[in-house]
Amino acid sequence: MIPDRVQKLLIIGFVALFFVYLFGPLLVMGLSAFNTSNFPRMSPWDCFTVEWFDVLMNDARLITGVRNSVIIGLGVVVLAVPIGLAGALMLMQVGPRVRPWYYTITIAPILVPGVVLGISTLLFWDRIGLMLGATEDSIFYDGMFLTIIGQATFISAYAMLIFIARLQRFDVALEEAALDLGATHVQAFRKILLPYLRPAIGSAAVLAFLASFENYNTTIFTIISSSTLTTVLASKVRYGIDPSISALAVSIVFLTLVGAVIYEIVKRREARKVKAQMAVARGEATETRKQRSFFSEPAFIMFVLIVIAGMGTIYFAGTIGVEECKTVVKAERQAEIQKRIAERQQQQASERAVDVQSDPPKDEDQTDRADKVTAKGTEGYQGVFAPANLQGDSESEPDEPAVGTEGYQNVFAPANLTGDATENSAADEPAIGTEGYQNVFSPENLTEQVQPDASGN
Amino acid sequence: MSADVRLETVWIRFGDFVAARDVSLHIQDGEFFTILGPSGCGKTTLLRAVSGFLTPSEGRVLIGGEDMAGIGPNRRPTALIFQNLALFPLMTIWENITFSLEVKGVGIKERRKRAAELLELIALKGHGDKMVSELSGGQKQRVAIARALCAQPQVLLLDEPLSALDLKLRQHMRTELRAIQQQVGITFIYITHDQGEALTMSDNVAVMREGIVEQVSDGTTIYDEPDTSFVASFVGENNRFVGKVARISAGIAEVNTEDGVLRARCSTNPQSAVSKGDDVFVFVRPESVRFLDGAPTDNQFKAKVYHEEFEGNLWQVFLDLASSQKRVKMSYVNDGSITPHSADTEVAIGFSERAAIALPRGPLAAE
Ligand SMILES: Nc1ncnc2c1ncn2[C@@H]1O[C@H](COP(=O)(O)OP(=O)(O)OP(=O)(O)O)[C@@H](O)[C@H]1O
Ligand SMILES: [Mg+2]
Numbered sequence: 001m002i003p004d005r006v007q008k009l010l011i012i013g014f015v016a017l018f019f020v021y022l023f024g025p026l027l028v029m030g031l032s033a034f035n036t037s038n039f040p041r042m043s044p045w046d047c048f049t050v051e052w053f054d055v056l057m058n059d060a061r062l063i064t065g066v067r068n069s070v071i072i073g074l075g076v077v078v079l080a081v082p083i084g085l086a087g088a089l090m091l092m093q094v095g096p097r098v099r100p101w102y103y104t105i106t107i108a109p110i111l112v113p114g115v116v117l118g119i120s121t122l123l124f125w126d127r128i129g130l131m132l133g134a135t136e137d138s139i140f141y142d143g144m145f146l147t148i149i150g151q152a153t154f155i156s157a158y159a160m161l162i163f164i165a166r167l168q169r170f171d172v173a174l175e176e177a178a179l180d181l182g183a184t185h186v187q188a189f190r191k192i193l194l195p196y197l198r199p200a201i202g203s204a205a206v207l208a209f210l211a212s213f214e215n216y217n218t219t220i221f222t223i224i225s226s227s228t229l230t231t232v233l234a235s236k237v238r239y240g241i242d243p244s245i246s247a248l249a250v251s252i253v254f255l256t257l258v259g260a261v262i263y264e265i266v267k268r269r270e271a272r273k274v275k276a277q278m279a280v281a282r283g284e285a286t287e288t289r290k291q292r293s294f295f296s297e298p299a300f301i302m303f304v305l306i307v308i309a310g311m312g313t314i315y316f317a318g319t320i321g322v323e324e325c326k327t328v329v330k331a332e333r334q335a336e337i338q339k340r341i342a343e344r345q346q347q348q349a350s351e352r353a354v355d356v357q358s359d360p361p362k363d364e365d366q367t368d369r370a371d372k373v374t375a376k377g378t379e380g381y382q383g384v385f386a387p388a389n390l391q392g393d394s395e396s397e398p399d400e401p402a403v404g405t406e407g408y409q410n411v412f413a414p415a416n417l418t419g420d421a422t423e424n425s426a427a428d429e430p431a432i433g434t435e436g437y438q439n440v441f442s443p444e445n446l447t448e449q450v451q452p453d454a455s456g457n
Numbered sequence: 458m459s460a461d462v463r464l465e466t467v468w469i470r471f472g473d474f475v476a477a478r479d480v481s482l483h484i485q486d487g488e489f490f491t492i493l494g495p496s497g498c499g500k501t502t503l504l505r506a507v508s509g510f511l512t513p514s515e516g517r518v519l520i521g522g523e524d525m526a527g528i529g530p531n532r533r534p535t536a537l538i539f540q541n542l543a544l545f546p547l548m549t550i551w552e553n554i555t556f557s558l559e560v561k562g563v564g565i566k567e568r569r570k571r572a573a574e575l576l577e578l579i580a581l582k583g584h585g586d587k588m589v590s591e592l593s594g595g596q597k598q599r600v601a602i603a604r605a606l607c608a609q610p611q612v613l614l615l616d617e618p619l620s621a622l623d624l625k626l627r628q629h630m631r632t633e634l635r636a637i638q639q640q641v642g643i644t645f646i647y648i649t650h651d652q653g654e655a656l657t658m659s660d661n662v663a664v665m666r667e668g669i670v671e672q673v674s675d676g677t678t679i680y681d682e683p684d685t686s687f688v689a690s691f692v693g694e695n696n697r698f699v700g701k702v703a704r705i706s707a708g709i710a711e712v713n714t715e716d717g718v719l720r721a722r723c724s725t726n727p728q729s730a731v732s733k734g735d736d737v738f739v740f741v742r743p744e745s746v747r748f749l750d751g752a753p754t755d756n757q758f759k760a761k762v763y764h765e766e767f768e769g770n771l772w773q774v775f776l777d778l779a780s781s782q783k784r785v786k787m788s789y790v791n792d793g794s795i796t797p798h799s800a801d802t803e804v805a806i807g808f809s810e811r812a813a814i815a816l817p818r819g820p821l822a823a824e
Contacts, residue, residue: 173543179531180508181557181608191560195547277591 026253033246034318036326040243047325050318052247059244065232066248068144069213072228075148076155076212077205083152084159084204085197088167091160107161109154114217121150121222143226150222151212158211159204166200258307265299459643460521460534460611461486462507467516469502469668476502477513478668484661486521486611489638489645493655494665495691495822500648501540503665504614507646508537520612536610538618542601544589550600551576551585557608575603578637595626602637612644619654631658652692656680664688666820683816684729689740691822696746696785698739702731702815710815712739715781720755721813729816736818743773745812746787748795748804755810760785762798772797776806 002010032040036047056062087106094102109117129140139145170193178188216230223231236245294300462484469477476499484490492500505511506518509530518525520534530537536557545553551572552559558568569585576582579599589597598618605613615634619627635658638645649655655662656676663673664687672684683689690697700714705723710731712719721739723731731737749757760776763784767773772795773788787806789795798804 171541171543173539173541174545176510176530177537177539177543177545178556178560179529180510180535180537181560181604182531183556183560184531187560191556192545274590277588 029246030250030253032243033250034314035243036322036329038242040241040246046329047322048318049322050315051322052243053251055242056244056247056251061227062229062232062236062244062248065227065229068226069229072144072147072151072219073209073212075144076151077208079148079152080156080159080208081201081204083156084161084208085163085201087156087160088163091164092167107157110157112154114154114215115221117153118150118218118221121146121153121218122224125149141224143222143224146222146224147219147226147228150218151215154218155208155211159208162200162204162207163197166197170196261303262300265297265303266294268299269294269297458534458609458611459486461488462612462644462646463517463519463522464503464507465517465519467503467506467513467518469499469506469511470514476668477506480516480668480670482663482670482673484644484646486644487642488660489635489647489658491647491649491655491659491662492665493649493652493662493692495650498665499668500650500665501616502668504537504616504646504648507612508535508614509533534611535614536605536608536612537614538601538605538616540616540618540620542597542618542621544597544601544604546589548589549585550581550587550589550592553589553600554585554603554607556604571607575607578606578640579603594622595630598622598630599633602634606637606641610643612646613638615645615647617648617650619649620651627654634658656692664691666691666822682725683740683814684724684726686738686740686816686819686821689738689814689816694743694786695740696743697821698741698783699818700737700739702733702735702737705731705733709810710737712737712815714739716758716778716783717780719813720810721815722811723815731815731817737815738818739813739815741808741813743786743788745808746785746806747789747808749807754807756813757805757807758785760804760806762800762802762804764800765797767791767797774798776804 028042029040031042033052034048034050035041035045036049036051037044091099091102091106125140125146128134129138132140134140174192174196175188178192179185183191214230216234219228220231220234227235233245462482464480464482467477467480468475480503492503494500502511506513507520507525509525509528509532512526525533545556548556551569554572554575555563555568558571563571572585573582576585579602581596581599581603584592584596589600592600601618618634619630622630631654634645634647647654647658656679659676661673661675662679664671664679666687672679672688674682679688679692683692689695698712698714698716698719700712700719702710703713703718704711708723709720710723712721719739721741747754759779761779763775763777765772765774770791771788772791773786776785776787777783778785785806
């Protein structure tokens, strides 16, 4: 038997690990939004800054993407929630023999891969467009329209599941009672069933919006020439990211948090109200106390104050003295790098002295160099995405053949794709790009590339 | 305004299952009519056919002389009080009560006025702005009645509305329901499987078994003159003897049983008449069985006391007959004249031929 104390410690350890697993990535990402480093990372820590939020606000493509995502999300809500509701109501109406079939068919879009939905939506509406003789700028070729339609195909099935769950607990006698009291079917639906479904409608709308907002698989096909947040992010990852991505993530997490807190407060108010009513029903209290308005709720005021204080603190800390700090850090780095370079030269000199003595085969030399490259790749994994890496490879080791080394990571390096013959143009290419490429030539960037390399040795 | 309800040879089938079998009933207007029967015998089904949620497979339903075929529940002059009340949980009490006016487009002022009147009637004045969850069981019950009455139905249908209440409240609500019925003067069709409820409240009772109406009569007739062995065994308590008719004379049957020849009256209803050689049951109520202190009677037995139960006003005595070891129940009023018997005391008991009834053998109610 494990002693109680040990068991307790194990449980605490497990819980801690679990939380690290859950929130570790979020924390790292959150912190990287406030680091001046050009690449989103938490360590080494340079300077505390809020400049990435500025960068985010001025990134026109990203902002357009967010705007489109929101519009599409709302469109999907408007389309998917009524369809889901209708589907759920229908399920309750059909006979027990048809029900399993009906259910399977309506739920199928969830099981179909999003990619397939995307492609088929595109093809289907293209056909329809062709049949109607629509032009290229008609709605059938509009990315936003197609994305809303495409996403709604499976999101309405999600909405339907929510409605089914709620409808299963609906007492049909309530609707019958309404009919019996003279209501028409429409009145019974509007006055009895719809109010009962209101919470489910809310949940379905939120879920539909979120599912739409984060969707990529379907969207990438249906969006055509427009962009959403997810497609912008994906293309950014391909061409190099900076911490404004983290800033965006922090903003989203923050908004989610605000939503969650408000929801929690509302829920507790409801619970309190119900409890008070029960007390009245049991005759313990004479009258339900009038509830405070939501905005004078202590929890809400507290929350607003904390948010304002926190944001203020972060803003001041992140704007004051950032430039000075940057200069200091840069100088420090510069000095360190000089030192490393000196060390390395010294090392190489002594290695050469050994080389002359033992005269190793050329293969081994290459392996050695490949090892160095590997070390660099693992240490500074983020370099894979950095555009500077393209150049770093070809510039810092210009005489090393890109192909033929055992440095397997080179296989994936973008520079490799363009081929060794066009090394020069590969180095030029990033300069042609629009965003984030100006860093390529900044000296700071170079030092960052060298620095992990040096530490890897 | 009230109306009579007529069911004409109504059959209701669910697939192969028959829930109502050739039911014909005539319920007078202004009557308090009860449908009594064990669980699953088709009471709710019959009520749903009257309120319009269900169309009979065969036969007609007429309300106020008008054929209801093709008329939906929202256009029938009936209001149903559901087994579980089905109050609208998201509305206040007064909104619940005046729902029937709201769907007709009556203005809020008029509705509040009507709600106040009805709340007064059900003695819940001032509770109008509460939610349903804030009321007690009995209060909810009364709100359901008020909601149904607000629709000004000509027929009020009640599906075991008291079954969820505790005994005391149930007894109280019985009197109240009866009072309300007399006050508003409309036809009530009341469903229950509680015979006490049926007998105390109703002008007439229909006893149902497996979709068949076994007997329709006023309460005393149902109790004293059952037409069938099912009614005799379902309503109230009865001791039962099995035998064969040996002779009939002047409305009295002589029946050969394990416990000797029993004399019992025959039913006055020609449909349940018995004749010589028939297999019959002889029923006798516990309160009709007496101790014989010397005075002879028509049917006499020697018996041994098994055990006695004291119920305050009554003594319930369980005895084993000497002739067949058959268990018999008798009850007598605790007027102080008889001292209690200890177990295994040998006694003589008996009952008169007029207190016992011989009926053709048929289905019995589940014990
Ligand atoms: N929609 C239906 N489909 C199939 N069978 C049904 C349906 N409704 C009722 N039945 C059957 O009809 C029979 C009578 O049901 P009903 O609800 O009328 O009983 P009840 O007399 O009201 O019983 P209780 O006292 O338990 O309420 C039952 O055996 C039931 O299974
Ligand atoms: Mg029932």
